[in-house]
Amino acid sequence: MERAYQEIINFIAAGPSPQRLTTFQSSAEGQARVAQLIHREKSGDLSQEEKEELDHYLQIEHLMRMVKAQAYRHLPHE
Numbered sequence: 001m002e003r004a005y006q007e008i009i010n011f012i013a014a015g016p017s018p019q020r021l022t023t024f025q026s027s028a029e030g031q032a033r034v035a036q037l038i039h040r041e042k043s044g045d046l047s048q049e050e051k052e053e054l055d056h057y058l059q060i061e062h063l064m065r066m067v068k069a070q071a072y073r074h075l076p077h078e
Contacts, residue, residue, distance in 0.1 A: 001053050004030050004060055021071035024064060033057075 007027060016024070025031070037054040040046045046054070 001056050004033075004057060008060060008064070018071040018074040022068050022075065024068070026060075030057075 004026065007030065011024060026034075034054070034057050037046065037050055037057070040050060041054060
């Protein structure tokens with residue numbers, strides 16, 4: 001889980017442009033982990049620790065959606 005937070009922290013600390021913010025995607029490894037957790041949740045085989053991990057990923061996703069929406073307002077529009 002720390003890796004996901006560190007990935008976001010490093011990205012934002014680098015001072016990305018609004019364009020880069022709107023196109024941000026987590027690493028392939030992070031995406032695979034989320035997919036695995038969602039699959040395990042659907043099959044009813046998710047431990048409490050994994051549930052908490054998935055909740056963290058979902059919170060990060062929500063935060064990044066809000067950041068992207070705000071960054072989109074700063075893009076030049078035709």
